Amino acid sequence: MTPDALITTTVLMGLLVLAGGAWAVLYCVGRMRARGALVRAGIASYGVALALALVIAVVSPLDFGWKLLIVASALAYAAIPPITLRYLERMHSDEEAHS
Amino acid sequence: MYRSQKLALRYLTAAATLFGVMIVFGLLSSLYYLYPSMLFNVFNFNMSKTMHIDTLVIWLLMGLMGAIYWYLPKELETEVEGIWLAELMFWIFCAAVVVVALVFLFVQYGSSNQFSLWFINQGRKYVEAPRWAAIGITLVMLVFSYNVIATSIKAKRKMTGILWVLVIDLIPLVAVYLDAFPADTNLSTDLYWWWWLVHMWVESTWEVLIGCVMAWVLMDVMGTQRRIVEAWLYIEVMLVLGAGILGLGHHYFWIGTPRYWLSIGGFFSALEPLPLLGMVMHAVYDAGMHRLKTSNQPAYYWITTEAFLNFIGAGVWGFMMTLPQINMFSHGTQWTASHGHFAFYGAYVCGIIAVLYVAKQRVSGVEVLGGNRWKWGYGLLNLGMVGMVMGLLLAGMAQAFYGRAAGGSTLMAFTMASENPWFTSGMYARVGFGFVFAAGYVMLIYDLLTAPRALPRAEPQAQPEPA
Numbered sequence: 001m002t003p004d005a006l007i008t009t010t011v012l013m014g015l016l017v018l019a020g021g022a023w024a025v026l027y028c029v030g031r032m033r034a035r036g037a038l039v040r041a042g043i044a045s046y047g048v049a050l051a052l053a054l055v056i057a058v059v060s061p062l063d064f065g066w067k068l069l070i071v072a073s074a075l076a077y078a079a080i081p082p083i084t085l086r087y088l089e090r091m092h093s094d095e096e097a098h099s
Numbered sequence: 100m101y102r103s104q105k106l107a108l109r110y111l112t113a114a115a116t117l118f119g120v121m122i123v124f125g126l127l128s129s130l131y132y133l134y135p136s137m138l139f140n141v142f143n144f145n146m147s148k149t150m151h152i153d154t155l156v157i158w159l160l161m162g163l164m165g166a167i168y169w170y171l172p173k174e175l176e177t178e179v180e181g182i183w184l185a186e187l188m189f190w191i192f193c194a195a196v197v198v199v200a201l202v203f204l205f206v207q208y209g210s211s212n213q214f215s216l217w218f219i220n221q222g223r224k225y226v227e228a229p230r231w232a233a234i235g236i237t238l239v240m241l242v243f244s245y246n247v248i249a250t251s252i253k254a255k256r257k258m259t260g261i262l263w264v265l266v267i268d269l270i271p272l273v274a275v276y277l278d279a280f281p282a283d284t285n286l287s288t289d290l291y292w293w294w295w296l297v298h299m300w301v302e303s304t305w306e307v308l309i310g311c312v313m314a315w316v317l318m319d320v321m322g323t324q325r326r327i328v329e330a331w332l333y334i335e336v337m338l339v340l341g342a343g344i345l346g347l348g349h350h351y352f353w354i355g356t357p358r359y360w361l362s363i364g365g366f367f368s369a370l371e372p373l374p375l376l377g378m379v380m381h382a383v384y385d386a387g388m389h390r391l392k393t394s395n396q397p398a399y400y401w402i403t404t405e406a407f408l409n410f411i412g413a414g415v416w417g418f419m420m421t422l423p424q425i426n427m428f429s430h431g432t433q434w435t436a437s438h439g440h441f442a443f444y445g446a447y448v449c450g451i452i453a454v455l456y457v458a459k460q461r462v463s464g465v466e467v468l469g470g471n472r473w474k475w476g477y478g479l480l481n482l483g484m485v486g487m488v489m490g491l492l493l494a495g496m497a498q499a500f501y502g503r504a505a506g507g508s509t510l511m512a513f514t515m516a517s518e519n520p521w522f523t524s525g526m527y528a529r530v531g532f533g534f535v536f537a538a539g540y541v542m543l544i545y546d547l548l549t550a551p552r553a554l555p556r557a558e559p560q561a562q563p564e565p566a
Contacts, residue, residue: 003504006428007496014419017372021410024376025383032387065362066422069369076373084380091327092388 001061009060012052016070019049020077027081042081050074100461101172103179103246106186110165111458113193114451115544117158120200122540124151126533132526146207149220149227150200155443156225157196162451163308164243167265169458170315171250174259180249181242188242195235199228216282223289225297226279233279240276244269260329261314264336268307275299287355294350301443302343309450310335316402316453320395321385331381338374342367349421353430361423368421372414382406396469397546398456400477405449408481412441416488428503433525434495441488452480455547463551470552476543483536487529494525 001009022045030038053074057067128151131137131144171179179185202219209215216222217230226233247269251262258266278296283289314328348364382403393399416438420429429435460468498516506512516522 001424001428001504003500006425006504007500010419010425010429010496013422013425014415017415017418018411020372020376021379021414024380028380028383029387032384062422062424066365066424069366073369073373077376080373080376081380084377085384088381088384091330092384 005061009056009062012056012060013070016049016052016056016074019045019052020074020080023049023077024081024084028085031085046078049077101178102182103168103172103185104461106179106182106189107165107167107169108458108462109189110161110168111451111455113189114158114162114165115455115547117154117161117196118448119540119544121151121154121158122533122537124148124154126530126537127151129526129530129533133523133530142204142207146203150203152225153199153203153227159305159443159447159451161192162447162454163305163312165458166312166315166451166454167243167247167308169454170312171247174262174315175250175254177250177254179246180253181246184242185246188239191235192239195232199232202229203227221279221282223279223282223293226293228279230280236279237273237276240273244273259325261311261325261332264307264332265311268304268311271299272304272308275304290354291351291356294347298347298350299344302346303340305447306339306343307336309447310339312454313402313405313450316398316450316457317385319457320393320398320402320453323385335374335378338377342370342374346371349426352423352426365422369418371421372410372418375410375414378406379410394467395456395460396467397473397477398453398460398468401449401453401456404477404481405445405453408441408445408449408484410445412438412443412445412488416441416492428499429495432495432498432503433491433522433529434499437488437491437495440484440491444484452543459547459551465551468551472549473543473546476539476546479535479539479542481539483532483534483539486532486535490525490528490532492525494522494529497521497525 023042026038026042026045028042030036030040030042053071056062056070060067062070124147128144128147131147135144168179168185206219208222209219215229219229220227221229221233228236247262248266251258251266275296278292281289281292283292310332314332317323317328318325345363345367348360349368351360351364382405386403420426420434420438456468456473497519498513500516501519501522502508502512502516506515
C-alpha cells in the first residue's frame with residue numbers, strides 16, 4: 001500500500017462510520033420530533049456512507065474480501081436505525097401501557 | 100445510607116484521586132516527546148508511561164467497583180454480605196497501590212530475576228505491578244465477587260436481570276486477570292495470553308460492568324423503567340460480546356500468531372461499530388423522551404456523552420485502523436494512542452464521572468442537581484480530550500505515512516518521522532490540550548467538592564412527540 005493510499009483509505013473508512021452515525025442520530029431525532037428535514041438529512045448521510053463504501057471498494061488497495069465486508073457493513077447501516085427506533089418505540093409504548 | 104454506599108464513596112474518592120495522578124503522569128509522559136532528555140536517568144519515560152497507564156487501569160477499576168458497591172444495596176434493598184471484608188480489602192487495595200507507586204517512582208526496575216518479578220516490576224505492559232500486588236488485586240476481585248454473589252443469593256428479593264448479567268460477568272472478570280501472572284519466555288506466546296487479559300477486560304468484561312452501571316444510572320437519573328434498561332442491556336451485551344470477543348484478533352496481527360487471525364480479527368473488529376450505533380440511538384431516544392429534563396443534569400449529560408464518544412472513539416477511530424492492511428502501518432504509533440485515549444474516555448471515564456455526580460447528589464441531599472458550575476469541568480474535559488486525540492491522530496498518521504509506509508519502518512525512518520513537523524505539531528497540540536484536560540479535572544473536582552445550590556424539581560416527561 002502506498003503512503004497516499006494508506007491515508008486516503010483510512011480517512012474514507014473513518015468518514016464512512018461517522019456518516020453512519022450521522023444517519024442514525026438525524027433519523028432518530030427527525031422521527032421523534034416529526035421533522036421531515038432532519039429525516040431527509042439522515043437519509044442523505046446514509047447516502048454519503050454508501051457512496052464512501054463504494055469509493056473504498058473502487059479506489060482502495062484493500063483485498064476483495066475486505067471491500068465486500070465494508071460494502072456489506074454500509075448496507076447493514078441502512079437497517080440499524082429504523083429497526084432500533086421501532087424497537088425502542090415498542091418498548092416505550094409497552095411501558096406506557098403498563099403504567 | 101448503607102455501609103456499602105459509604106464504602107462506595109471511599110472507592111469513588113480513591114478513583115477520583117488516582118484520576119488526577121493519571122493526568123499528572125500523562126502530562127509528564129507527553130513532555131518527553133518534546134524534550135526527550137528530560138529527567139534522563141532520574142525518571143525515564145518508560146516509568147512515567149507505566150504510572151500513567153497503571154493508574155488508568157486502577158482508577159477505572161476502583162470507579163467501577165465503587166459504582167457497584169453504591170448500587171448493589173439499592174438494587175437488593177439489603178446490606179452487602181461480608182461488608183466488613185470489603186472494607187478491609189479497600190484499605191489493603193489502597194495500601195498496595197501506594198506501595199507499588201512508591202516502588203515505581205524510586206526503585207523503578209531491578210535485575211532479571213525472581214526477586215524483581217515478585218517485588219519490583221513484572222515488566223508486562225499494563226500489569227507491571229509486582230507479583231505480590233497482582234495476588235493482592237486477585238484477592239480484592241475475589242472478595243468483590245463474593246460480596247456481589249453472596250448478597251444476591253441471600254437477598255430475599257428475586258434476582259434482577261442486571262444482577263444476573265453482573266454475576267455472570269464476574270467469572271471471566273476474575274478468570275482473565277489470572278493472565279497477569281505467567282511470564283512465558285516465548286514473546287509470541289506470552290503476548291497471545293496477555294492480550295486475553297487486556298482485551299477481555301477492556302473490550303468485554305468491563306464493557307458489561309459499565310453496561311450494568313449505566314443501566315442503574317439511567318433508572319436513577321432519568322426514571323427509565325427497569326424492563327427497558329434490562330432489555331437494552333441484554334441486547335448490548337449480546338452484540339458487544341458477539342463482536343468483541345473475537346475482535347481480540349486485531350491484537351494478534353503482528354505478534355507471531357497464525358495468519359488466520361488477520362481474517363478473524365479484521366472481520367469481527369469491523370463489526371464492532373454496529374452495536375455502538377444502536378447505543379447512540381438509545382441515548383438520543385431517551386434524551387428526546389425526557390426532553391433533557393432530569394433530576395441530575397451533570398450525570399445525565401455525562402451518560403449521554405458516553406454514548407456519543409464511545410461511538411466516535413471506539414467505533415470511528417477503531418474502524419479507521421482495524422483492518423490488517425491499515426493496522427500494519429498504524430500499530431504502535433501515536434495513532435493507536437489516539438484511539439486508546441478516545442475509546443477509554445468514551446467507554447468508561449464519562450460513565451464513572453456520571454456515577455460521581457449521582458453520589459454527590461445523594462450526599463448533598465438535594466432533589467435536583469444542576470446549575471452551571473459543573474459545565475466548566477464538562478466542557479474543559481471534553482475539549483481537552485478531543486484536542487488531545489486530534490493531536491495524537493495527526494502525529495500518528497505522520498508516523499504511519501513517513502516512518503512506516505514511505506520509510507519502510509527502518510530506525511532511520513522512525514527517527515526522521517519523529518522530527519517531522521506534522522508529528523511534532525501534533526505532539527505540541529497534545530501537550531496543550533492535555534493542560535486543558537487537567538484544568539477540566541480541577542474544575543470537576545472543585546464542583547464535586549462544593550455544595551450544590553438547591554434547585555426546583557423538574558419532572559421528567561416520558562412522552563415522545565408524535566412521529
